[in-house]
Amino acid sequence: MQNIIVAIIGYFCGSIPFGLLLTQAAGLGDVRNIGSGNIGATNVLRTGNKKIAALTLLCDVLKGLIPAVIGAKYAGVIGAEIAGFAALAGHIFPIWLGFKGGKGVATALGIMLAWAWPVALLGIAAWATVFYVRRVSSLSALSAAVLAIPASYYFAPDFFIAVTALAAIIWLTHRANIQRLLKGVEPQSSFSKAP
Numbered sequence: 001m002q003n004i005i006v007a008i009i010g011y012f013c014g015s016i017p018f019g020l021l022l023t024q025a026a027g028l029g030d031v032r033n034i035g036s037g038n039i040g041a042t043n044v045l046r047t048g049n050k051k052i053a054a055l056t057l058l059c060d061v062l063k064g065l066i067p068a069v070i071g072a073k074y075a076g077v078i079g080a081e082i083a084g085f086a087a088l089a090g091h092i093f094p095i096w097l098g099f100k101g102g103k104g105v106a107t108a109l110g111i112m113l114a115w116a117w118p119v120a121l122l123g124i125a126a127w128a129t130v131f132y133v134r135r136v137s138s139l140s141a142l143s144a145a146v147l148a149i150p151a152s153y154y155f156a157p158d159f160f161i162a163v164t165a166l167a168a169i170i171w172l173t174h175r176a177n178i179q180r181l182l183k184g185v186e187p188q189s190s191f192s193k194a195p
Contacts, residue, residue, distance in 0.1 A: 002075040003082050010067035010083035014090025014107060017097055018059035019044045026052050032097075040102035042137050042189065057106050063087060064110025072114060081162045084111035088166070092173060103173040105141045108166055112148065116156030119163065123148050135188040138177035145170040 019039035023031040028047045031039055035046040041057035064087045071083025091107040093099040112120035123144040131140040145167035152163035171178070180186040 003079060006067065006071040006075055006079045006083040007086040009070060010086030011090040013063045013067045014087030015094035015096060015101070016059075016063055016090075017094055017101065018063070019056045019102065020097070022052050022056050022059070023047055023049075028052065038102045039097070041106055043102075045189075060091065060102070060106035061110035061113070063091065064107035065113050066110075068111050068114030077158050080115060081159070084115065084162070084166070087111060088169060092169075103141075104170060108145075108170055111166065112163070115159045115162065116152055118155045119148050119151045119159075122151045131189075136181070136186055137189045138174055138186060139181060142171060142174055142178070 017039050019031050019041065023029065023044055026049060028049060031044055031047065035043045037043070041053050041060060044056045045053035047053070064084065067083040067087040068080045071079035071081070073079075075082070088104050088107055088111060090101075092101050092104050094101040109120055109123065112123060126147045127140040127144040130143045131137065134140070149160075149164050149167050152160045156163070177186060
């Protein structure tokens, strides 16, 4: 019963479309109508509002972190994993938006912070390093996801299988990006473009 409860909490926390809600509240319109059409922070940044993008990033991280922490508190490792995956499912497939959400990178980061914070910090470092060199957000996220697998084996072996699955999901949600990367046509991103 506890696992069912934390799964429900995880899904509905994850399904809150902060990117859409915050951009609309700020009078920036529907974020789904610009850029990639996603509701995540990277696409919110394309509105030109850094503050709203940063707030979206924070909220998307928290909606992965909070359910996973709750799951761990009430149902241990299994509860943390169930709540985390449920939150990620909510973000990627939100019931409120016809099951069309974001790619889950920020929410996955929040989940990782709950599961194994050293792995999450290494993931952030990997993302930042790749982004600094290549300026491609998707490549940075994919690289961080790959690094998380061996890092979890060392720092959090209890979560190794779950982290591997989480990384695989991130790669799956980036299928279109991977195709563009292979073709050399994936666009670069720049935080300096937003005022």
